[in-house]
Amino acid sequence: MNASFNDTFLKACRGEKTDYTPIWMMRQAGRYLPEYQKVRGNVTFLELCKNPELCVEVTLQPVDILRVDAAILFSDILIPMEAMGAPLYFHEGRGPIFPEPIRTTEALNKLIVPDPDEHTGFVMETIRLLRQELKVPLIGFSGAPFTLATYLIEGGSSKVFWETKKMMFTQPALFHALMDKISQCTILYLQAQARAGAQALQIFDSWAGVLAPCDFAEFALPYVQRIISKLQDTGLPIIYFANNGATLLKLSATTGADVLGLDWRINIGDAIRQVGDRAVQGNIDPFALLLPKDKLRQRIADLLEGAKEAYGHIFNLGHGIHQFTPPEQAKIAIDAVHELSAR
Amino acid sequence: MNASFNDTFLKACRGEKTDYTPIWMMRQAGRYLPEYQKVRGNVTFLELCKNPELCVEVTLQPVDILRVDAAILFSDILIPMEAMGAPLYFHEGRGPIFPEPIRTTEALNKLIVPDPDEHTGFVMETIRLLRQELKVPLIGFSGAPFTLATYLIEGGSSKVFWETKKMMFTQPALFHALMDKISQCTILYLQAQARAGAQALQIFDSWAGVLAPCDFAEFALPYVQRIISKLQDTGLPIIYFANNGATLLKLSATTGADVLGLDWRINIGDAIRQVGDRAVQGNIDPFALLLPKDKLRQRIADLLEGAKEAYGHIFNLGHGIHQFTPPEQAKIAIDAVHELSAR
Numbered sequence: 001m002n003a004s005f006n007d008t009f010l011k012a013c014r015g016e017k018t019d020y021t022p023i024w025m026m027r028q029a030g031r032y033l034p035e036y037q038k039v040r041g042n043v044t045f046l047e048l049c050k051n052p053e054l055c056v057e058v059t060l061q062p063v064d065i066l067r068v069d070a071a072i073l074f075s076d077i078l079i080p081m082e083a084m085g086a087p088l089y090f091h092e093g094r095g096p097i098f099p100e101p102i103r104t105t106e107a108l109n110k111l112i113v114p115d116p117d118e119h120t121g122f123v124m125e126t127i128r129l130l131r132q133e134l135k136v137p138l139i140g141f142s143g144a145p146f147t148l149a150t151y152l153i154e155g156g157s158s159k160v161f162w163e164t165k166k167m168m169f170t171q172p173a174l175f176h177a178l179m180d181k182i183s184q185c186t187i188l189y190l191q192a193q194a195r196a197g198a199q200a201l202q203i204f205d206s207w208a209g210v211l212a213p214c215d216f217a218e219f220a221l222p223y224v225q226r227i228i229s230k231l232q233d234t235g236l237p238i239i240y241f242a243n244n245g246a247t248l249l250k251l252s253a254t255t256g257a258d259v260l261g262l263d264w265r266i267n268i269g270d271a272i273r274q275v276g277d278r279a280v281q282g283n284i285d286p287f288a289l290l291l292p293k294d295k296l297r298q299r300i301a302d303l304l305e306g307a308k309e310a311y312g313h314i315f316n317l318g319h320g321i322h323q324f325t326p327p328e329q330a331k332i333a334i335d336a337v338h339e340l341s342a343r
Numbered sequence: 344m345n346a347s348f349n350d351t352f353l354k355a356c357r358g359e360k361t362d363y364t365p366i367w368m369m370r371q372a373g374r375y376l377p378e379y380q381k382v383r384g385n386v387t388f389l390e391l392c393k394n395p396e397l398c399v400e401v402t403l404q405p406v407d408i409l410r411v412d413a414a415i416l417f418s419d420i421l422i423p424m425e426a427m428g429a430p431l432y433f434h435e436g437r438g439p440i441f442p443e444p445i446r447t448t449e450a451l452n453k454l455i456v457p458d459p460d461e462h463t464g465f466v467m468e469t470i471r472l473l474r475q476e477l478k479v480p481l482i483g484f485s486g487a488p489f490t491l492a493t494y495l496i497e498g499g500s501s502k503v504f505w506e507t508k509k510m511m512f513t514q515p516a517l518f519h520a521l522m523d524k525i526s527q528c529t530i531l532y533l534q535a536q537a538r539a540g541a542q543a544l545q546i547f548d549s550w551a552g553v554l555a556p557c558d559f560a561e562f563a564l565p566y567v568q569r570i571i572s573k574l575q576d577t578g579l580p581i582i583y584f585a586n587n588g589a590t591l592l593k594l595s596a597t598t599g600a601d602v603l604g605l606d607w608r609i610n611i612g613d614a615i616r617q618v619g620d621r622a623v624q625g626n627i628d629p630f631a632l633l634l635p636k637d638k639l640r641q642r643i644a645d646l647l648e649g650a651k652e653a654y655g656h657i658f659n660l661g662h663g664i665h666q667f668t669p670p671e672q673a674k675i676a677i678d679a680v681h682e683l684s685a686r
C-alpha cells in the first residue's frame with residue numbers, strides 16, 4: 001500500500017480504527033450518472049459487462065466524481081450463470097431473462113461448472129486493469145447461490161418466487177443439486193477474482209429475504225457458509241449482504257463473513273447488537289438521498305450515532321442507488337459521512 | 344352467541360383460553376378455489392366486489408369447504424379509495440390502476456371523505472347478509488393509510504415506491520395531508536363495518552415493510568394509532584398486519600391493536616417475545632402448503648410449539664394463499680392445526 005492509497009474501507013472491514021467512516025454506494029456505477037448513461041448509450045448492457053475497457057471506465061466514474069472510498073467491479077451477478085451454459089439476455093423493461101429455465105434434472109445436467117478465467121476472462125481482465133488505476137480498494141462480487149438459483153428457476157426476476165419454492169418444497173433433492181453446482185461455480189469465480197486482484201469480495205443475496213428463517217437455514221445458508229470457508233485462504237474481507245434479511249441476521253452471522261450488509265429496514269443499532277464481532281455495512285434508505293440537505297445530514301448523523309458501537313462500519317445505502325437520484329444528492333451524503341464521522 | 348356459534352377466533356384475539364388454535368387464511372376466498380373461479384368467471388373483479396349476494400357466496404365458500412374458524416368479508420382495500428373520488432380499475436395482469444395519481448394539492452383537494460353507508464353501501468349490505476348465515480366470526484377490514492396512499496400516489500402497485508417516498512421526503516406536508524384524509528375515510532369506513540355487524544377488524548398495511556423504522560414512526564404509525572383509538576368504543580378486536588414488518592414489530596405494538604399479524608419471514612417465537620400482551624396471527628409461508636403431508640404437519644407442529652408462549656395465537660399464513668395452491672393442501676393444513684393444537 002503506498003501513501004496515496006486510501007485503505008479506510010479495508011480497515012473498517014477488519015474492525016480496525018479509521019480516521020472517518022468509509023462510504024461507497026451499491027450500484028454507484030450506474031444509471032443515475034450521466035457519464036454512465038453516455039457509455040451505456042452505445043452498447044447493450046451485456047456488451048458493456050463483457051468489455052473490460054468500458055467496465056473500467058464506468059467503475060472509475062463514481063470514484064472520480066463522488067470520492068467514494070471503494071470501487072466495485074462493474075458487472076452483473078448473472079454473468080457466471082450464463083457461463084454455466086444458461087442463455088441470458090436483458091430486456092430493457094423486464095430485466096434479465098433466462099429463456100430456458102432450470103426446472104428438471106436434465107436441464108441441470110446440461111449446466112457446466114465453468115473455468116472462470118476461460119469463460120469470464122473479461123471480468124478478470126477488468127479487475128487487473130482497474131488495479132492499475134485505482135487509489136481505493138476494489139471490491140469483487142458474486143451473487144449468492146439462492147439468489148442465482150431463483151433467476152435460473154424462475155427464468156428471470158419474480159415477485160413471489162413460486163417456481164423456486166415449489167422446487168424447494170416438492171423436489172428438494174433437485175433444488176440442492178442445483179445449489180451445489182452454482183456454489184462450485186461461485187467458489188471458482190470468486191477465487192479467480194481474488195487472483196486477478198480484487199481486494200474484498202461481496203456476496204449479494206438479493207432474494208434471501210423471501211425465505212422464512214427455517215428455510216434459509218436449510219436451503220440457502222449452508223452454501224454461503226461453504227463458499228466463504230473456501231475463500232478464507234485468499235485473506236480478503238468477505239461481505240455478505242442478505243437483502244431484506246433483518247430476520248436472518250443471526251443466521252447470517254454464522255456465514256463466516258467479515259462484514260454483514262444491512263438493508264434500510266432495520267435500525268442499525270438493533271442490527272449491531274445481533275451480529276457480534278463483525279463489521280456492518282449500510283444502511284440508509286436510498287430514497288432518503290432525496291431529503292433536503294439539512295435533513296439528509298441529520299439522518300446521516302443519526303445513523304452514524306446508531307453505529308458507534310459497531311465492530312466496524314462501512315457506510316452504504318440499504319440497496320442500490322435509484323436511477324432517478326440526482327448525483328449532487330449522492331455527493332452531499334458522501335461529504336456528510338466523511339465530515340460528520342471524522343475523528 | 345348461541346351454542347352452534349364457533350367463537351374460538353374471537354377468544355384467541357382477546358387472549359382467552361381456547362380448546363384449540365383457530366385458523367383462517369388470508370385470501371381464503373380467492374382464486375385457488377374452483378368454486379370462486381366459477382363465480383368470478385361471470386363478472387369483473389370490481390363487479391364482484393360491489394355485488395353483495397356474490398360477495399356473500401364467495402365469503403362463505405372457504406368456511407364451508409375448508410372449515411376455517413373465521414370468515415373475512417370479500418372486498419378490496421381500494422374500494423373506499425374509489426369512493427373518495429379516485430377513478431379505479433383492475434387490470435388482469437397489472438392489478439389495480441388509478442389512472443389519475445394523487446401527487447398535488449389540487450388532486451388531493453378533489454378527494455372527498457365519503458359517507459361509507461352511502462358510497463360503499465354494498466359492503467355494509469354484504470356484512471349484514473353474512474351475519475345471517477355465518478356460524479363463525481366475521482372479520483371486516485380496511486387498508487392502512489400508508490398502504491392506501493402508495494396506490495393513490497403511484498397510480499397502482501409499485502416495486503420501489505419512488506413517487507411515494509419522493510413525496511414523503513420532498514413534500515412532507517402534502518404527504519401528511521393525504522394521510523390525514525385517508526385516515527378520516529378509514530375511520531368512518533371501519534366504524535360503519537362495525538355497525539353493520541363485523542365482529543373483528545383487520546387493518547392491512549401491505550406495504551409498511553418498505554419503510555425504515557424511523558420513517559414508519561414518522562409517516563405511517565401515527566395514522567394507524569389514530570384509527571385504532573377511534574375504534575375502541577366498537578369493542579371489537581383489532582388486528583394490525585404490517586406485511587414484511589419484522590423490524591416494525593415493537594412500533595406496531597404501540598398501535599393499540601389487540602392482535603399483530605406476522606408475515607412468514609420472522610420466527611414466531613422471536614416475534615412473540617417482542618409484542619408483550621398481545622395476540623399474534625400467523626405465520627407459515629403460504630408456499631409451504633406445497634410440502635408433502637408429513638412435512639407440512641411437522642412444520643405446523645413446530646410453529647404451534649414456537650407460539651406456545653403467545654398471549655393468544657390465531658394460525659394463519661404469512662401472506663395471502665397463492666392462486667396455484669391445491670385446495671386439498673390448504674385443507675390438510677387446517678385439519679393439522681385443529682388436531683395438533685387440541686388441548
